[in-house]
Amino acid sequence: MIKKEYFTLPGAKGRAMLMDLTYDSRHKTAPLVIFAHGFKGFKDWGTHNLVANYFAQNGYRFLKFNFSHNGTTPDNPIDFADLIAFSDNTFSIELDDLKAVIDFACNGSAIPRADGVYLIGHSMGGGISIIKTAEDKRVKKLVSMASLATFYNLWPKAAEEQWRLQGILYMLNSRTNQQMPLKSTLLDDMHRNPGRLDILAKAATITQPWLIVHGDEDKTVPLSHAEDLKKAQPKAELSIIKNGDHTFGGTHPYAANTLPAQLHDFCDRAINFFNK
Numbered sequence: 001m002i003k004k005e006y007f008t009l010p011g012a013k014g015r016a017m018l019m020d021l022t023y024d025s026r027h028k029t030a031p032l033v034i035f036a037h038g039f040k041g042f043k044d045w046g047t048h049n050l051v052a053n054y055f056a057q058n059g060y061r062f063l064k065f066n067f068s069h070n071g072t073t074p075d076n077p078i079d080f081a082d083l084i085a086f087s088d089n090t091f092s093i094e095l096d097d098l099k100a101v102i103d104f105a106c107n108g109s110a111i112p113r114a115d116g117v118y119l120i121g122h123s124m125g126g127g128i129s130i131i132k133t134a135e136d137k138r139v140k141k142l143v144s145m146a147s148l149a150t151f152y153n154l155w156p157k158a159a160e161e162q163w164r165l166q167g168i169l170y171m172l173n174s175r176t177n178q179q180m181p182l183k184s185t186l187l188d189d190m191h192r193n194p195g196r197l198d199i200l201a202k203a204a205t206i207t208q209p210w211l212i213v214h215g216d217e218d219k220t221v222p223l224s225h226a227e228d229l230k231k232a233q234p235k236a237e238l239s240i241i242k243n244g245d246h247t248f249g250g251t252h253p254y255a256a257n258t259l260p261a262q263l264h265d266f267c268d269r270a271i272n273f274f275n276k
Helices: 048-057 083-088 091-107 124-135 157-166 185-192 199-203 223-232 261-275
Strands: 002-010 016-024 032-036 061-065 117-122 139-145 168-173 178-183 210-215 237-241
Touching (some): 002 048, 016 048, 016 091, 032 048, 032 124, 048 061, 048 261, 061 091, 091 117, 117 124, 124 139, 157 185, 178 185, 199 223, 210 223
Parallel strands (some): 032 117
Antiparallel strands (some): 002 016, 016 061
16 A cells, blocks of 8 residues: 655754655565755645655655755645745755755664665756765665756856845746745855856766656756766766656646656656666
8 A cells, every 4th residue: 555654854954844755555665765856846746746656656665855945834835935945045955955854764763764765856956966966875876857967057147147236036936926036145155165066077976876867858957958967977877758848747736647658757767777
């Protein structure tokens, strides 16, 4: 039977991170996959729960979480109810959050201890996962899912001067019509930690098995990002999904109870890679 358990973990700056673990009750110590969502994303977005169930049905525990400063709260896990937290987010904060989740998975305090984890990171979460894989040998395998190759893809370069002058940049969420604020402390983080936050430089140092998956119709993060990641780390496998967009057919909300074809393809490729 497929079960789901919920946990709350202290994240960066003490902000709570809501998590859920999906697993087959017959396999409570199955290998554990951690999923890191993308920019303006959250753990319960669209098709993420269907993905979790599919991995559980195929022999894995699937742990997904909300980054501490993604704008959601434990009381409002699918709404951007805390834009102050969102505005304070940085990539270093997300790396701290991911470390805390890996610690949780590997220390055995609340769930059966994992002897290392597998990571899946989508879009911005892909970039975070690439860096963390380079830093943390507890990550045994990595699948990057429509990952960006540079965080600078998230905003127009021309906006940076005004962003610094005003101290804040607003980015439209086309789904909710919210103007999502980002303080210039995010830029400061990039400039203070140029080596650590250089995704391609970190990619070059990864020694764990790595599968790069990207759709050839991705308009949000072009396929060239996947090709750049492959160039940076030639030992990684590059797998291109035909007609795949940035979410492989997923939308939010998502009413169907079956995975879109391209996302089903992604899951099968990731599971086959983890099974090797």
